[in-house]
Amino acid sequence: MFEYAPAPESRSVVDIKPSYGLFIDGKFVDPTDGGSFKSINPASEEVLAEVAEGGAGDVDRAVRAARAAYEKVWGPMPGRDRAKYLFRIARIIQERSRELAVLESLDNGKPIKESRDVDLPLVAAHFFYYAGWADKLEHAGFGPNPRPLGVAAQVIPWNFPLLMLAWKIAPALAAGNTVVLKPAETTPLTALLFAEICQQADLPAGVVNIVTGAGETGRALVEHPGVDKVAFTGSTEVGRAIARAVAGTRKKLTLELGGKAANIVFDDAPIDQAVEGIVNGIFFNQGHVCCAGSRLLIQESVADRVLESLKRRMAQLRVGDPLDKNTDIGAINSAAQLARIRELSEAGSAEGAERWSPPCELPERGFWFAPTIFTGVTQAHRIAREEIFGPVLSVLTFRTPAEAVEKANNTPYGLSAGIWTDKGSRILWMADRLRAGVVWANTFNKFDPTSPFGGYKESGYGREGGRHGLEGYLNV
Amino acid sequence: MSERVAVRKTYKLFIGGKFPRSESGRSYLVQDANVSLASRKDARDAVVAARAAVKGWAGATAYNRGQILYRAAEMLEGRREQFVALGVPGDEVDAAVDRWVWYAGWSDKLPQVYGGANPVAGPYFNLSSPEPTGVVAVVAPAAPALLGLVSVIAPAIVTGNTVVVAASPAAPLAAVTLAEVLATSDLPGGVVNILTGRLSETVPTLASHMDVNAIDLTGVADADLAADLEVKAAENLKRVLRPAPVDHDWFADPGITRMTALLETKTVWHPKGV
Numbered sequence: 001m002f003e004y005a006p007a008p009e010s011r012s013v014v015d016i017k018p019s020y021g022l023f024i025d026g027k028f029v030d031p032t033d034g035g036s037f038k039s040i041n042p043a044s045e046e047v048l049a050e051v052a053e054g055g056a057g058d059v060d061r062a063v064r065a066a067r068a069a070y071e072k073v074w075g076p077m078p079g080r081d082r083a084k085y086l087f088r089i090a091r092i093i094q095e096r097s098r099e100l101a102v103l104e105s106l107d108n109g110k111p112i113k114e115s116r117d118v119d120l121p122l123v124a125a126h127f128f129y130y131a132g133w134a135d136k137l138e139h140a141g142f143g144p145n146p147r148p149l150g151v152a153a154q155v156i157p158w159n160f161p162l163l164m165l166a167w168k169i170a171p172a173l174a175a176g177n178t179v180v181l182k183p184a185e186t187t188p189l190t191a192l193l194f195a196e197i198c199q200q201a202d203l204p205a206g207v208v209n210i211v212t213g214a215g216e217t218g219r220a221l222v223e224h225p226g227v228d229k230v231a232f233t234g235s236t237e238v239g240r241a242i243a244r245a246v247a248g249t250r251k252k253l254t255l256e257l258g259g260k261a262a263n264i265v266f267d268d269a270p271i272d273q274a275v276e277g278i279v280n281g282i283f284f285n286q287g288h289v290c291c292a293g294s295r296l297l298i299q300e301s302v303a304d305r306v307l308e309s310l311k312r313r314m315a316q317l318r319v320g321d322p323l324d325k326n327t328d329i330g331a332i333n334s335a336a337q338l339a340r341i342r343e344l345s346e347a348g349s350a351e352g353a354e355r356w357s358p359p360c361e362l363p364e365r366g367f368w369f370a371p372t373i374f375t376g377v378t379q380a381h382r383i384a385r386e387e388i389f390g391p392v393l394s395v396l397t398f399r400t401p402a403e404a405v406e407k408a409n410n411t412p413y414g415l416s417a418g419i420w421t422d423k424g425s426r427i428l429w430m431a432d433r434l435r436a437g438v439v440w441a442n443t444f445n446k447f448d449p450t451s452p453f454g455g456y457k458e459s460g461y462g463r464e465g466g467r468h469g470l471e472g473y474l475n476v
Numbered sequence: 477m478s479e480r481v482a483v484r485k486t487y488k489l490f491i492g493g494k495f496p497r498s499e500s501g502r503s504y505l506v507q508d509a510n511v512s513l514a515s516r517k518d519a520r521d522a523v524v525a526a527r528a529a530v531k532g533w534a535g536a537t538a539y540n541r542g543q544i545l546y547r548a549a550e551m552l553e554g555r556r557e558q559f560v561a562l563g564v565p566g567d568e569v570d571a572a573v574d575r576w577v578w579y580a581g582w583s584d585k586l587p588q589v590y591g592g593a594n595p596v597a598g599p600y601f602n603l604s605s606p607e608p609t610g611v612v613a614v615v616a617p618a619a620p621a622l623l624g625l626v627s628v629i630a631p632a633i634v635t636g637n638t639v640v641v642a643a644s645p646a647a648p649l650a651a652v653t654l655a656e657v658l659a660t661s662d663l664p665g666g667v668v669n670i671l672t673g674r675l676s677e678t679v680p681t682l683a684s685h686m687d688v689n690a691i692d693l694t695g696v697a698d699a700d701l702a703a704d705l706e707v708k709a710a711e712n713l714k715r716v717l718r719p720a721p722v723d724h725d726w727f728a729d730p731g732i733t734r735m736t737a738l739l740e741t742k743t744v745w746h747p748k749g750v
Binding site: 125141143236239240243244247248255257412414427431436437438439440441442443446448450451452453454456457458460461463466468471476 | 589590594595596597598600602604609689699700702703704706707709710711712713715731733736740741742743744745746747
């Protein structure tokens, strides 16, 4: 491996306050019962800030503020004016993108090159895209007069904190809804900075409310009788609980849940490109990606060549300081997630798969996990069935395209899939048969605000992004 | 000369393209006819038949599916008097025929209306297409007996789903007679399966069945039962269509939402380059 001097991005661009309140009705306020929790930097375990923990009373205040804003301001406002607020927000995000990127890497542990070059550009693009829809809803293909739903309750995960916020808030506001959003408890800081951006944009009070907290806060929000829409991104287990909680109500529900994507490499694939795609598919964002290509299916005849090349490439990955511009793999987001990755990896070894990681020095403090592959994995192994949500790849082989389809679809999940082959007709044949919402052919982990994203089967329902993304926020 | 003794019809279930009696051997009396009282086992058998039919039906061309739905309209038109004899008003039969025709035309148009190319910011081909979700359980509305039934079956199957329909316990004769229409429409066996009997027996089994992808609760009138079924459906995250409002106008333009609610959107990316 080449020796690089450290190239850290400066933290001075970010001004983290010692403590944050809840953002309700346009103002930061203290929680009613005074609870709080700490958000830490997973790369150092240093406390970044103390954050208010919203209780049921706070959720109620936020929902009321959102309702009032919906009825008095945001609902009646012409679409072209809603659009202008969203364009303003998109611009401020672009202007403050470095600050947001550094804060995201500090709070989440993801490499700065990803927060800077992937997350932030997509966040701004998402607001820009949906801004343009706000005054064109009657042309979106949902009939002549689509109406907003009202107040949207939105609960988002910690893997792409600001991007998931954008995926939730931008279409909701464009369609004319107001929102109460709960960020994940380990990554609340960029959402709170986003609240400041709403203030800077002079967004009317109550249109966006941010209530920080953990599972109980989320439950109070989702179950609040005053919300008309629930949108959740996170684990399938919690998604199921939410689907039960909204049963029998009028609440419209969209869920973007777990995945166990197959990344399928045929013998005619360009091996070097495929290996880049495999690495991107599973090690991007430490593998904390619901659509990660966590099951590698290699055609038997090229399995040895692909694995040899993959291992060589993995040995070049730099694991360490998320703020270092050369870092490829940052910190695992939390101690709890690290424990889960370790537990499943140990199960992989115990069930007979062969574990390999490149030589890799991990920092002493913080939460770290070396990029890891398991070979000799069968479909019965836990590491082939359960979502690990970490930098751990399970490798299986196949002989025929039909077998590849069979194995790829042998999962309750159906979020994404990858195909690597030079043969166009085979790509389309495979794409038709893979039960997954996103199919990347000769590429992987590509995202765009115009491109609908979401799963089949137990990966959830509804789509985010594109024209389809409006549907979850309209009464259609 | 004695008067000719009429040959009566036996009303049975419709599963996998065949007309079996309930495996339970039970029946109940409706309009002087003994109608099969489907069991939980019948419901599970119907799901197996529906699952087996998915590959062929979803894989059929849109043109072919449209032709078959249109054929159902033709067959229904020819059996108009049978439905009238069961008490279905003539204008309702006409509307049901027209509804088959209307949905038949959607088979090769919905993918264009509901999918399309996405202008991503990079050198990629990117296309979103709707696909059937798979096996759909449907609770048919009690009234209008025929039009309501056609209005929940046609939008589910036109896109390539297969269905297990729990017919309204009060109106099973129209449902079984519609099965006879479908059996003569070149519809592959298993695409539509119809259960008669008590909703309380069959529908909870369908709602909690792990090989059912979606459930349409349109005909569930009891709000508590609907909520309970939705809870059961959450176990494998079935797509759920909630009950229709009691004042729903079945004669009005149905729109496309009954079709789109039972579709998945698949988006395929590929790089452009030389």
